[in-house]
Amino acid sequence: MLPWLSRNDPALTVLRAKSAEQEATPEALAAIRADLGLDAGPLALLGQWATGLLKGDLGTSWVSGYPVAPAVASGLATSLTLMAGALAVALVLAALLCAPTLVRGARGTLPEGRPGGAVGAILVACPEFLLATVGLIVCGVWLGWLPTSGWAGPEHLVLPAIALGVPAGAMIGRLVGDALPGAFDERWVGLWRSSGVTEGRIAAAALRRALPSVVPQLGLVVVALTGGAVAVETIFAIPGIGRTALGAAKSQDLPLLQGCVLALICLGLVAGAVAHFARRAMLGTGLRDAALSPPPAARGASGAAQFVLPAVFAAVLLVLVGWGLLRDPLTVDVSLKLLAPSWAHPLGTDALGRDVLARLGHGAARTVGSAVAVCAFGFLLSLGLGFAPRVASGIADVANAVPPVIAGVLVAAALGPGTAGAAIAVAAVSWPNLTAHAAALTQEARAASYLTAQRAMGASADWITLRHLLPAVAGPLARHAVLRLPGTALAIAALGFLGLGTQPPTPEWGLLLEESRAYVEVAPVAALAPAVAIALLAALTVSSANITGIARRKAVRA
Structure with a gap:
């Protein structure tokens, strides 16, 4: 169904892939559609492919013409x-x-x-x-x-x-x-x-x-x-x-x-x-249903020490992003290309003379902004599915087994590369964990003894859901969604790095890292700045996960 979901004419895309010099005349495009069977519709193409698959034939490449x-x-x-x-x-x-x-x-x-x-x-x-x-x-x-x-x-x-x-x-x-x-x-x-x-x-x-x-x-x-x-x-x-x-x-x-x-x-x-x-x-047969006893509670650092590293990582990122947002990321001046760091350009300039700090700051706004939208979508979807976990159980298993990059490849084939496509790809495979958490919270809340008393006193199911179940599930689920924000941003950056996300000249962290590889020997600071930002985000992800695990163990002990 990808050709029919795509905003671009697949016949034109195939023509450009085969020969960039050939003119895209209506006759040439019509011939490609007839040759590929695009006029027959998606069901006919699916039937032909499935019939060949039964015979061990995966079809013929539209571009090269080889099996x-x-x-x-x-x-x-x-x-x-x-x-x-x-x-x-x-x-x-x-x-x-x-x-x-x-x-x-x-x-x-x-x-x-x-x-x-x-x-x-x-x-x-x-x-x-x-x-x-x-x-x-x-x-x-x-x-x-x-x-x-x-x-x-x-x-x-x-x-x-x-x-x-x-x-x-x-x-x-x-x-x-x-x-x-x-x-x-x-x-x-x-x-x-x-x-x-x-x-x-x-x-x-x-x-x-x-x-x-x-x-x-x-x-x-x-x-x-x-x-x-x-x-x-x-x-x-x-x-x-x-x-x-x-x-x-x-x-x-x-x-x-x-x-x-x-x-x-x-x-x-x-x-x-x-x-x-x-x-x-x-x-073996005797232990298949047995479970290990829970690991001992972590002692680790105590008090405010648990928050020192994430606070440092967050502060460095906020300084870089805030400073970069005050600067222009799109001004091109080739006379200033690949400059070393200075007060005018704290992280130097790229191959087109654009300020790297500015592009880093504006790229963070786009990368993290997309991640916020994805996490908000996952929270709302999981909050609804948590009350009916069987509805999406099969789809959740499939989505949980598909890496974001593979989803990004498919979405890019349907919608073309772009920021929206990268966000859709990550959102499509990132909700199962939140949904499983919401289902567990819902099941636990429904088993509470005070709800049994509420039902005995004649409270309606809708009233119990809105006044008790929803608040009990929404709070922990929202914290889980927020903690998934850095990891979601990393997934979006990975798609940008592969060219499946934000397109030039718009700045985005993964795209900046891909662009900077060409001049790393000449301007290492400018080239490695996106890598440092992504590494800080990765470290922030780990710190957030550790804090969550410690808080969860304390809650279990309480």
Whole structure:
């Protein structure tokens, strides 16, 4: 249905993709429509594609005229190799993050606090496109240790695998690290220790006990890898399926896009199924319905110290954004291009002589403004669906398994790249977590004893909903939506970096980072300023999540 939802004529897009010099005459466009079957309508095209799919035929590319299946198979093989390398990096990093917890837990000296440390927490929130850009600049351009593009040998795998694997490994490490204290707190650990069982066997048994609760999340980690692969493959010019899907979306080569998205969805489904069966095998019949005891409450820092880091990050961002908003981001003066930082231009100028601080400030307004709209939409939608969770349960499962980048590719193919399209893409896949939270809050509120008394006294269902249920759900859900704001802004910045979001010359953080890569050696401060802003936003995301977790544990204890 994308051609009929698009604001652009798909025949014109395909003509431009095939030959930019050919004149777009009515006859030429009519011939393309007839050749592609666009006049038959979406149902006819869907029927033809589904019939071919049953025979193993994914169709023919609208742009190249070659069969889609070999291109999808080749891109998938490349992406699977990249993901295998990323998973290896992720497992090594996760093992390093969990090793102190395992050793201390086996010895019985496990302190209270969040396992994994601040380093692992920050790495979780660092987007793949930022790590890939920084790695390319530092290790590829400045130091010259590794190649910066292409796919010709093992050395080309190192930087992309690290960029993809570090956030995934930090996530796995945190998940396992959070589950290990609950395993070490069970009674059998003390019994084994008093019986003289070695620390190594205790650590291995505790790890096996903690892993089943984490394995289902590994499927989502693989799904996140598919989304991150789109950006990483684009940055390093890797001919994987993510980069192929992005190119197909921009040229509206729908058969190729359909094949790529189908392969990515199947990859996510297979990963989820493998994780499910692995969990059942690890638990065994006797423990499949058992749950780990909750991890001990984190001690951490106390009082105002919990808010020091987020306050610092927020203050730096506010100063940069506020100062930049007072300046003009669009004035072009090529005589001032790539200037070093000065009082007139505190962060220097870009390749067109535009003030980088101004573009950073106005870009934040657009990026964060879109994120605010997305979070508000998610809050309102989840507030309504929380009272009827079964209505959207199936759709929520699908949306939760689709990375924002893949959604951005599809929306860009339908509506074209732009700020609104990026916001729609992120909004389409970011509401399931809020909806699940709203449903849990609603269920908990409905079970309150005072509501039973209200019903016994004859209160109507509408009165109970408006006076009791809605206030009980809306407050915590609103706080959850606000805490998701930095992560939502990072997702929108990722789409801007890929060219699926805001378009030049309008400033936006992801777009600024993409534009600055070309002159990083000449003007490193101006080029890295968007990266620093995104890193501060990532750190603010982690700090907010930590504060939320501590507040939640205090509420549980109360």
